[in-house]
Amino acid sequence: MSVTAAQGFTAAGIAAGIKENGNPDLALVVNNGPRLAAAGVFTSNRVKAAPVLWSEQVLRSGRISAVVLNSGGANACTGPKGFQDTHATAEKVADVLGVNAAEVAVASTGLIGVLLPMDKLLPGVDTAAAQLSEHGGEKAAIAIKTTDTVHKTSVAQGEGWTVGGMAKGAGMLAPGLATMLVVLTTDADVDAETLDKALRAATRVTFDRVDSDGCMSTNDTVLLLASGASGITPEYAEFAEAVRTVCDDLGQQLVRDAEGASKDIKIEVINAATEDDAVEVGRSIARNNLLKCALHGEDPNWGRVLSAIGTTKAAFEPDRLNVAINGVWVCKNGGVGEDRDKVDMRYREVHIVADLAAGSETATVWTNDLTADYVHENSAYSS
Amino acid sequence: MSVTAAQGFTAAGIAAGIKENGNPDLALVVNNGPRLAAAGVFTSNRVKAAPVLWSEQVLRSGRISAVVLNSGGANACTGPKGFQDTHATAEKVADVLGVNAAEVAVASTGLIGVLLPMDKLLPGVDTAAAQLSEHGGEKAAIAIKTTDTVHKTSVAQGEGWTVGGMAKGAGMLAPGLATMLVVLTTDADVDAETLDKALRAATRVTFDRVDSDGCMSTNDTVLLLASGASGITPEYAEFAEAVRTVCDDLGQQLVRDAEGASKDIKIEVINAATEDDAVEVGRSIARNNLLKCALHGEDPNWGRVLSAIGTTKAAFEPDRLNVAINGVWVCKNGGVGEDRDKVDMRYREVHIVADLAAGSETATVWTNDLTADYVHENSAYSS
Incomplete structure (x- = not known):
């Protein structure tokens, strides 16, 4: 169910050709509202990938219309050209979806120090947009895998509202955060400030305490988007607990899929x-x-x-x-x-x-x- | 040449039966003077083995008559009985050599959390004492090996004086210090304060900067003993440089012998x-x-x-x-x-x-x- 378990979201996952082996590598998650509230937590590594720098800016408004994620390349340590590529990706998504580029978050994962093949990524955005669906959560979760052997999704149900999400991560798992891309969605009617509070409280005791190999990534991103589509505003404690439950479940899945691990x-x-x-x-x-x-x-x-x-x-x-x-x-x-x-x-x-x-x-x-x-x-x- | 390269020292290395495989496991280094000055640097791990706690006490006087070292057991996390065993070992050495137990340093290496077989170790002290020799440095270096594939020794010559030493260490190499036992000896006529200054200056830029696997030991011990037997007191800078050279050489040997390493x-x-x-x-x-x-x-x-x-x-x-x-x-x-x-x-x-x-x-x-x-x-x- 993943990121489309909650009402108000569509998603897609496709193979854009970023990965040379032809596996899915591009995911799109769209918040169709009515609310566009969002919060995020990012790597505390001082060497941050271009998409992290971009998405941190996006989140200053507390609004995200869409998230575009790619595997097959981290777009980290790629200089001004790397940042231009992230910007162009957000503009492309904005253009195709008819939203504001300043509300499009970008996340990338893969090898550091290599520019993304934009000639494949940008057309891929068109393909993904054409496949957006309320049932697309699973495909989106598959498209963000790198060395993951399985895709990771989780859902928690409230009374009339839902928190769902997807994660990728299998190595380089260390706090601040465990190395990962995570997108969580909810149809609860919650403002950005409350999302931020609940997300930080959850990551502090879940993803931040997964430490597979002590190595901190340049790309860690955890986003939480609220559509408000359920029309229900839960009690904070109840909502925060649902977010924590999903983060904890996804964190456990990361541990169980850690590269080469037997324990x-x-x-x-x-x-x-x-x-x-x-x-x-x-x-x-x-x-x-x-x-x-x-x-x-x-x-x-x-x-x-x-x-x-x-x-x-x-x-x-x-x-x-x-x-x-x-x-x-x-x-x-x-x-x-x-x-x-x-x-x-x-x-x-x-x-x-x-x-x-x-x-x-x-x-x-x-x-x-x-x-x-x-x-x-x-x-x-x-x- | 090891610890007997400098005049005024005798050493021995024997198999006392502490290691079940019968390999050498007990070393003795004796300072025959005329000076008995000494300095030491120990692990900064807060969980310290019994021999570290003992030898730190010994060094408060700035004098060491003899050092007894065993492989085959770290005598760490062994409680009051472990400390009693270290004390008994020092008393035994003092008794056999006719020196003061408060001037006998003890060092151990091997598995944590296991008591030493004192019924083998104490008779081993007699055997080692009987074999003490001005040519015993090599055997002492061999007796302190654990997973080391080679024994490690080094010598630096001044004008009429010498600094020599031995080291063991092959894994658990991390600063504060690189995990190891090291005994350095010199026949330079140098007081304890100068030894301490030169040793700290040397370890700070050598052993402290070897970090094979990030794991800090409970037993790290580096001792520097001066016999004064050459009758020569070198310039401080010259002496410190010789100590640094020997530490650097031994540190490099530790890196080259690190467990399983290929680079x-x-x-x-x-x-x-x-x-x-x-x-x-x-x-x-x-x-x-x-x-x-x-x-x-x-x-x-x-x-x-x-x-x-x-x-x-x-x-x-x-x-x-x-x-x-x-x-x-x-x-x-x-x-x-x-x-x-x-x-x-x-x-x-x-x-x-x-x-x-x-x-x-x-x-x-x-x-x-x-x-x-x-x-x-x-x-x-x-x-």
């Missing part, structure tokens, strides 16, 4: 002095290559969890730390705990609990194991 | 506003798994260099960044530069220059590529 690792940091401490510790554990290799080898190597915790500034005493892996407290009070042979590591999900014994705050960060397949996929990506 | 990557950050900026950018590039995979695949993927730079707080403008890989400026002014096909990636050494165009400071950080072999070695380490 999905849930890192729950408990009894932290502050939530920031809990997140810092969770990220540090999530980024420890040695631990990620050990978990790949189904080795509950808790010493590597402790050495990762030890690199943080979080409040804790080394001799009060406790660590559980898959329910077995293998580390107690900073030393040897229950028998590590009791830890069952056969399943895809691994659950680490790191108890800082320093307060009552909690955060959960998701990552993956580090595998030879990850190395293979990413050593051959651009060549 | 040694030199990251030179130039035209930074501050040296701290240069180091931050160098580390960020060194820790980017996607780039490390790309370089393994001999892919000069400069976009991943830019996205790593973009995650730092260093002063720079994205559209003024330049990047050279093996002499080819593949990125100019934040965009596409010379043809990336011109980059010759066939050799083991890869040289990346990141030009921040923001000042005149420089730093060089060393790392390795990320390979399937790294994953294999580290997924099977403790099992």
Whole structure:
């Protein structure tokens, strides 16, 4: 159902020829109103792709009429020509749809440092526009895939209103945000300010806590568009929870499809002095290559969890730390705990609990194991 | 020549049975004076192994009579019993050598969270003491190996005085310090304060800038012992340069022996506003798994260099960044530069220059590529 689950939206996904292998590579999502409210969150990388710079500008008005997304090229580190190409893409969409180019968001994903084949992309906009449909959400989700093995969509239903969305992302997943393109839509009648508040609250605890490989992208974009077509304005808390649910579901799908991964690792940091401490510790554990290799080898190597915790500034005493892996407290009070042979590591999900014994705050960060397949996929990506 | 290149030192390396495979696992280095000056630098990990906590105490006096080192077990996260074991080891060495236990440094390396087999280690001290020799440096260097494929030693000669040393380290190499045990010795007649100054100056630009896998150990220890046996007190600058040379050489050997690596990557950050900026950018590039995979695949993927730079707080403008890989400026002014096909990636050494165009400071950080072999070695380490 994806981005067309909510009323007031049409979408399309086509093969414009941007990808040399002929796979779908261009998606269009159109808000048919009556409302055109929108919010967005972008990469915190200081090296931002042209479409990110463009879409940040678009969002200053709080209005988006349409989103055009391409895979097959990130249009990052492409200089003034790259920005001109993004601008020309928005103008083309505006022209074809009869909307204002200043209300057309652009998102791109693929290899950095390569200009997009505009001779293919621009005609592709015509093709996509001709195929816009209330049933086009699935095709749009397929067209934004890069190394994704599956397309990702999610829907949450309110009473008479809906939040739906699509995501792409399979590697280079790290906070600020997890590397991804995401478009969420809703037919709830909600203004831009409320959308912004709900989206930031949701991404902070979902996409921002997915850290597959510690690498931050230049292109991360999460957009939330409201059409108001349901005529219903939900309570904020209810609406925010629906947005969070969809973001959480899409975030989990990103983790499960991470390049080469064989384990999905849930890192729950408990009894932290502050939530920031809990997140810092969770990220540090999530980024420890040695631990990620050990978990790949189904080795509950808790010493590597402790050495990762030890690199943080979080409040804790080394001799009060406790660590559980898959329910077995293998580390107690900073030393040897229950028998590590009791830890069952056969399943895809691994659950680490790191108890800082320093307060009552909690955060959960998701990552993956580090595998030879990850190395293979990413050593051959651009060549 | 190792730790016995300088006059006034004896050393030994033996198999005490700590390693189940029977390989050498216990080393002893003794300073026979007349001076017993010493300095040390330790891991900045807040989770410190028992021998690190012990040796930090020992160094408060600025005197070390002997260093006992074991491989086969890190004695980290082993609680009060682990600390008692370290203490007992120092007492045993003191007893056998007739020195003060408060002047015996201890260093351990191996798996975290496992108690040392003291019933093998303590008799091993007797065996090692019986084999102490002015020619024992090589054997000591061999006994501290873990996953090292070669033992590492280095010597620098002054006029009538010498600095020599040994190192172990092959993975978990990351600053603060590169994970390692290092013992340096000199027969220069230098006091503890001068040793400390020279050692900190040297490690700051050598071991601290080796970042093989971003993982910081609980056991890093670098010791510098002076016997004064040459009777010569060199100029500070000359002495510091000799210490730096030995540290640099050993650091390079660590990089070349990094687990599973097929590329040694030199990251030179130039035209930074501050040296701290240069180091931050160098580390960020060194820790980017996607780039490390790309370089393994001999892919000069400069976009991943830019996205790593973009995650730092260093002063720079994205559209003024330049990047050279093996002499080819593949990125100019934040965009596409010379043809990336011109980059010759066939050799083991890869040289990346990141030009921040923001000042005149420089730093060089060393790392390795990320390979399937790294994953294999580290997924099977403790099992």
